[in-house]
Amino acid sequence: MSSGTVAMCDPVGMRALVIYESLTGTTRSAARRIAEQLVEAGWEATACSTKQVDLAALQRADVVVVGTWVDGLILVGQRPGGRGRLGSLPLLGGKPTYGFVTFAVHPGKTLDKLTTTLESRGGDVKGAMTIRRDRLEEGTAEFVDRLVAVTEPA
Ligand SMILES: Cc1cc2nc3c(=O)[nH]c(=O)nc-3n(C[C@H](O)[C@H](O)[C@H](O)COP(=O)(O)O)c2cc1C
Numbered sequence: 001m002s003s004g005t006v007a008m009c010d011p012v013g014m015r016a017l018v019i020y021e022s023l024t025g026t027t028r029s030a031a032r033r034i035a036e037q038l039v040e041a042g043w044e045a046t047a048c049s050t051k052q053v054d055l056a057a058l059q060r061a062d063v064v065v066v067g068t069w070v071d072g073l074i075l076v077g078q079r080p081g082g083r084g085r086l087g088s089l090p091l092l093g094g095k096p097t098y099g100f101v102t103f104a105v106h107p108g109k110t111l112d113k114l115t116t117t118l119e120s121r122g123g124d125v126k127g128a129m130t131i132r133r134d135r136l137e138e139g140t141a142e143f144v145d146r147l148v149a150v151t152e153p154a
Contacts, residue, residue, distance in 0.1 A: 013042040014151060017061040019089065021050045021068040021082035026133045027102045031067050033140040034100075041148050050085040063151060064095050066118055070103035070110045070130075078108030080117065089121045096151070097123030100143055102133045126150065 016038050020031035028049070035045040046057040050068075058064065068086060072078035080086055080101065099114045101107055111128045118125050127150065131139030 013044060014038075014062045015044040015057075015060050016046075016063045016065055016147075017054065017057045018045060018047040018065040018067070019050055019053055020047065020066075021080070021085055023069060023081055026136070027067050027069045027081075030100065030102055030131055030136050030140050031065075033136065034065060034067075034144055037140060037144040038147070041144065043148075050082060050089060053090050055090060058090060058092075061095060063147070064092055064097045064123060065100070065147070066097065066114070066123070067100040067102070068114060070101050070107045072108060072110075074105050076108070078103075078106065078110045080110055080114045083117065086114070086117050087120070089118075092118065092121050092123035094122055094124050097125045098143075098147055099125060099128035100131055100139075101128075102131050102136070102139075104133055 018031045018035045020027045022028040031047045035047040038045040048054045069081040070078050071081040101110050107130045115125045
């Protein structure tokens with residue numbers, strides 16, 4: 001029997017859920033950009049607020065991204081904004097999780113604190129990044145580049 005050819009399906013992209021906590025809209029914009037750029041990279045992506053997490057999308061997600069803003073006294077006392085909602089996120093079930101925070105001047109140790117919170121919700125935190133609010137375009141593009149690079153096989 002002659003050897004045939006195998007029809008390959010298109011590789012299935014990863015599925016991401018981007019959850020954001022936002023007071024004045026900056027982190028929501030960043031989350032939307034990240035989801036849009038992941039879709040452009042061939043992923044499936046959904047963005048939703050911490051106030052209304054899409055549980056079906058969370059269950060389907062291969063990767064969870066959680067973003068919030070830096071709350072503090074500008075140069076001291078920084079911490080993740082909306083800690084109450086972040087601390088009561090649905091359980092992340094050991095999924096690979098990536099955090100980001102938007103900030104104005106100085107994020108302090110907010111990323112470490114966000115990481116601790118996400119781990120307490122069962123996220124397997126693989127990385128986190130700060131994004132300056134006046135450089136959202138560059139910051140979100142870098143976040144997506146890094147995420148795609150570490151997540152997809154070479
Ligand atoms: C009450 C309050 C406290 C803030 N504290 C800090 C801070 O300590 N350091 C900082 O760099 N930015 C600080 N910011 C700026 C926000 O982190 C920044 O504008 C962020 O992008 C806002 O995101 P949002 O629009 O999604 O709420 C603060 C903003 C507010 C409203």
